[in-house]
Amino acid sequence: MRTFAFCSRRTFCSGRAGESVLRACAAIVTVVLCATAAQAQSAFTVPASALVQPAALHHELEASPHGSLVLQVGSRMLFDEDHIPGAVYAGPASTPEGIEALRARVTPLARSRAIVLYCGCCPWDHCPNIAPAWSLLRGMGFTHVRVLFIAHNFGTDWVSKGYGVERSQ
């Protein structure tokens, strides 16, 4: 195919040079689309207004331990080792089983219930669990959902800071 109907300038878009340019454009578009798709599952999809910083949540829970339902949506082993006091394990939201477990856990709750999601399995930009968990709860109509921003991991950003932890029995 040497000509392209959607090009406005035939001299630019026809011929081998034109094909090369368009192939390069197509490649760029593909890369951008792939990046966008990856971003769609990234924790970066959670709006900044919904984030809560570790120090703020620590103080909040000290003042009101039962004010928010805290759900851990990551690894069971990490949860068993150490978790936020009073937090409930909901399962890794990046898996179908984890999503269903989370759905089952929150279904009976009032949609106005204050909920804090956290994971901390890995660096924020690589966390596979936060975005699906956030999307599920928002999709179910929960209006007071926040997400704990953990930049590195739970050990570095919560445990090492000396904030309270509990271990599973």
Add this chain to the structure above:
Amino acid sequence: MASSDRNRPLPRRILGLAVAASLLFAGVSGSARAQTAESMLNRPAPVFVRSGPGGARVDLAQDRGRVVLLNFWATWCAPCRTEMPRFAAWQKEYGPRGLRVVGVSIDDSEPPVRAFLEKLPVDYPVVMGDRALAEQYGGVLGVPVTFLIDRRGIIRGRFEGETDLRALETRMRRLLDSGSP
């Protein structure tokens, strides 16, 4: 205050002390755990015997005399997936000089690990970890975490998160150069 304490029945005083101690523990346990992770350095690596998918089995005590790169990882961990092909390449390149790479998965169950390794096979053993093993190594509260263990079984390095693999390789080569297998 002190006299009222003295007047309390002993069991209630003990109970009060226990509650106070547990509250104190709850308040400091985070920093204590962090210190534990750091204090693992230059200490003997806890030995373990573990198995994993495909019949993998590791008895760390049998690896004395080798430099061990012990990597805690999980199938859902993106930085881990970046590191593993490099570790596999290092096992191939440095294995004859005495390197032993060991992967410890912290996935909740074995099936996803098996499926992962079928797609991305590695030339080193991968075994299943658990809370007890993680705690032996000072706590693994996020992955990846990689330990470098020298030929005498002493932990010489702990790398957490997205590691500079060149720095890790340099440290590892230094340990390999420090003795013969």
